[in-house]
Amino acid sequence: MFNVRNALLAGTIALGAMLSACGSSGGDSSSGGKEVKISFLHWRGEDVEALNKIIEKFQQQNPGIKVDMQTLPSDQYQTAAAAKLTDGSAGDVFASFPGAQFEALSKAGQFADLTGADFLGRFNADLIQPGVKDGKQLAVPYQLVYNDPIYNVKLFDKYGLTPPKDWEGFLALCETLKQNGVIPIAFAGADIGPGQFMNTMVMNNEPSEDIFEKVEAGEAKLTDEWWVKTLSQIKELNDKGYFQPDALGTKDAAAGALFIQEKAAMLASGSYQLAQNAKQNPGLEQKLLAPITVAAGEAKYEGVHTSTFLLGVNSRSKHPDEARKFLDFLSGKEIASEYANATGQNVTVKDVEYSTPELKVATEWSTRKTLFQPRFTIKNADNQKAVTGSIQAVLGGSSPEEAASEAQAAVDQNLVK
Amino acid sequence: MARKRTLLLFLLPGVLLYGFLFLYPTAAGLFYSFTDWDGLSPSFRFVGLDNYATSLESLVFQKAVFNNVKFMLAVVIAQSALSLGLALLLARNSRSSTALRALYFFPAILSSVSVGLIWSFVYDPGIGMLNASLRAAGLESWTRNWIGSKDIAIYSIAFVQVWAHAGQMMIVFIAGLQSIPAELYESARIEGGNRLQIFRRITWPLLAPSATIVVAYTTIQSFKAFDLIFVMTDGGPNHATEILSTYIYHTAFASYRFGLASAGSMLFLAVLGLLTYAQFKALRADRASY
Missing domain, CATH: 3.40.190.10 (Periplasmic binding protein-like II)
Structure with missing residues (x-):
């Protein structure tokens, strides 16, 4: 005798299996539970080569941790990153833009609190302020940009x-x-x-x-x-x-x-x-x-800076300690120098040595009176x-x-x- | 009875898929449209009809609706006319017609993102091929800031939409034309009907089902033309090419106001539903049978 309830159940299971098969396979791939896999989500596709070398070094130093880097185009990052972060499928360590995105993510409790972490001392304290919310250091801006023509x-x-x-x-x-x-x-x-x-x-x-x-x-x-x-x-x-x-x-x-x-x-x-x-x-x-739009004596600022590429640890991460360890590694002076010189981006880590003329050009601005990018203060x-x-x-x-x-x-x- | 149940069972996978992929998201969208959910937080508040009121009062939403109507009218009129014209010219199954059909259909198989990128470069005021060609042809005065001018940007994108999809709609019209019995044309010619009369009295009325499909599909397609606009202008300059789909996207994913975006989506769904219904009604009245 045909049983509708059983058929419904079978159909639902089959559909569920089909949809699961279509789904992405994020998360921990370790089967024995010894190796921990953390996901690093960001938008800087152009930095992948440099970061792969850095990740390799990190994995050599930390054999039990594997870093799976995922990048999304910057214009799609707002969209896709939020979905991945909230469902926990990616981004144990993730990057955020300052301003509206940081505000939204911090309001949603997406960042684990990094306040008091030892590695924070390796950064220029003023430059990581955009990662502070309600007195807590929720993320560390890693890159330093001067938004001057x-x-x-x-x-x-x-x-x-x-x-x-x-x-x-x-x-x-x-x-x-x-x-x-x-x-x-x-x-x-x-x-x-x-x-x-x-x-x-x-x-x-x-x-x-x-x-x-x-x-x-x-x-x-x-x-x-x-x-x-x-x-x-x-x-x-x-x-x-x-x-x-x-x-x-x-x-x-x-x-x-x-x-x-x-x-x-x-x-x-x-x-x-x-x-x-x-x-x-x-x-x-x-x-x-930077164009000076007032009379010479009236100018207060010489230019504009942004500390961006805010790195944080996902509060929903299953491996927060390993994620912090990776952030700690990235904030080392040598690693930050390697990243900066390979990617051509200045960083917020202190005492980093820059080797290319372009990086040195931006470094000249570190002593000037600059204002944090006004656009990013619009929440x-x-x-x-x-x-x-x-x-x-x-x-x-x-x-x-x-x-x-x-x-x-x-x-x-x-x-x- | 058992046979009926078995037959109903065949519907089950389709119903489940439709329910899971369409009905459930629509119902979820409706639910969230009454909340202030930001798309990220685990919690939200119910705000009643606030999101609907905010959407309707929003200057950007109003601009998006207006732009959408302009875009739709431009695309529906131009695409339907062009695809019908091409179909009339290429309906015969000659070798050249078949080759030309393939050629005109070709843009339809390209991804809209690729089409958007290609045309962004074509339209670029400095390095773009369009202005350069006009200059080379001595038509300097015809050069324009195609996607940078708030007055013409929406029409420039509408042109690309027509370029990309007219060939596709041409195929629908050709199918319609080829299903009209040749005897009708023959008897019309014997009775002395000229080309225009034959088109008005035979071709057009019998093409009504195809026209219904073309107009309805083109309308929906032009309302949903998200990817082209996203790639070419992202709704700019200053919302001059913002349409409902880009407004919803920006509200949800740039402003993190999913509740508001859901209300926008529901309004969008209502507008599309009404338009499609009105079109079917209007075009059904024109249908003829033989």
């Missing part, structure tokens, strides 16, 4: 130019370059440009570490003079032809190409791009320059988009007042929630 030293020398000290000087410099047929600033208006360039443009118009926090709290407005002035100055650069034509349609790769091919004298990005540029044009001589991603969107709006023809007002309206909608 890059300039072509040889082109500057050719036209007798030096980094200007005020806004008038910056405009004059751009004009000289333009008159000589050189694009003054390669600007990726379609993607990263607004988010990068806004930092140095706003740092002296409102020299405050928490101005965007005030905006998000409703204590300051984007329609205030400092942001409208910032938008006006960006618009002025665009209207005077100091960005390449149609900058708003230009993506990161195309803007980078203009600089690498020496058609543009400045690239509105940051120190993270130096090594890549040098790889593609070894003849390039590069330095960093709500919608607000961040409203702010960068207002830059795109002025480049698209809106007046600074209109653009600021539209952005403030979007921020206001998030205020009441």
Whole structure:
């Protein structure tokens, strides 16, 4: 006699088996329980080769621990990493962006508390502050980036130019370059440009570490003079032809190409791009320059820095001790030096020796007065988009007042929630 | 009775899969749309209809709906007309027609991400092939900031969508055209009908089922055109190409507001359902039989 209940059960089991077979096989692969496998999740695909060598060393020193590195493209990291971290399928050690992602992950209790760990002492204490939440060190920013535009030293020398000290000087410099047929600033208006360039443009118009926090709290407005002035100055650069034509349609790769091919004298990005540029044009001589948007005597900051690639231990990890051990290993001076010199990224670990010219360029900035990247102090991603969107709006023809007002309206909608 | 049960059992795998992969996520989405879940935290609060109110009041959501309608109209009109035109030209099973059909169908087999990347370079104002070709042809005044201008970016992407899928829809129309009995055309010609009359009185009414499929599929496809927009503009500049699917994505995965994104998804589902129903009703009225 046919039994419907049994058939249903069999069908469910079969479906379950089929779906399990389709699922990913993350987690501990050790069968004997002696070898522990930890997962290291991050977005820096370009660092895989260097990190594989470091992981090999770690595994030699710690024979019972195997590190399985997984990378996701940075633009998909926000999406895919969250899912992997919450279901515990990956990321015993994982990286996070500062700002909105760190906020969301820490609010969800995704980070194990690292406060008091010995290895924290090997980092520059100021530079790992972005990994602190409510007095607890939840993650350690590993990379140090200066988000100041890059300039072509040889082109500057050719036209007798030096980094200007005020806004008038910056405009004059751009004009000289333009008159000589050189694009003054390669600007990726379609993607990263607004988010990068806004930092140095706003740092002296409102020299405050928490101005965007005030905006998000409703204590300051984007329609205030400092942001409208910032938008006006960006618009002025665009209207005077100091960005390449149609900058708003230009993506990161195309803007980078203009600089690498020496058609543009400045690239509105940051120190993270130096090594890549040098790889593609070894003849390039590069330095960093931040536009000073006020009169010389009024400038408080010389540039902008970000400590990023925040490494943390997953609070849901089954192997927190091994994960901490890996973080401890990464924070060693020699290992951090190896990572930095192999990847071309400056690090937040103290006393690291840099060997490449590009890393040394960024190191020169360590003694300067720099502000933590203002964009990353915007905790709500919608607000961040409203702010960068207002830059795109002025480049698209809106007046600074209109653009600021539209952005403030979007921020206001998030205020009441 | 036992036979009926056995027959019902054959439906079980399909029903289970449909339930697990569609009904359950939809029900879960509906549930979360009444919460403030951030997608990460183990806990959440019920917020009633707040997320729906927030979505409807949101300037970005409103922009996304407006852009979606613009995008849909541009794609549905252009893609349906182009695919019908191509089908009429290539319906005969000659060697050249078959080769051309394959050629026009080819973009449909490319991944949308590849298509988006290729066209991003074509549209690039500095190094892009489109502006360079226009300049080379002496048409400097025709050059545009194709995906950087808030006024035309959405249409530039709509063009790519049509380029990628017109060949696919052409096949549907060709199938419809080839199922129309030749005798109808023959008798129409004997009675002195000209080409336009034959198209209006025979071809178009009998193509209604194919047109229904094309228009419904194109509408849904244009509402869901996430990947092209994500790759080409990510909704920018300043939300000028933001559509509902990118709005939902950004709300969920960049802002970590899964509850709000779920409410957006439910509204999206309702809009799609209504549109599809309206289209089926409208096109069903045009159907003819023989």
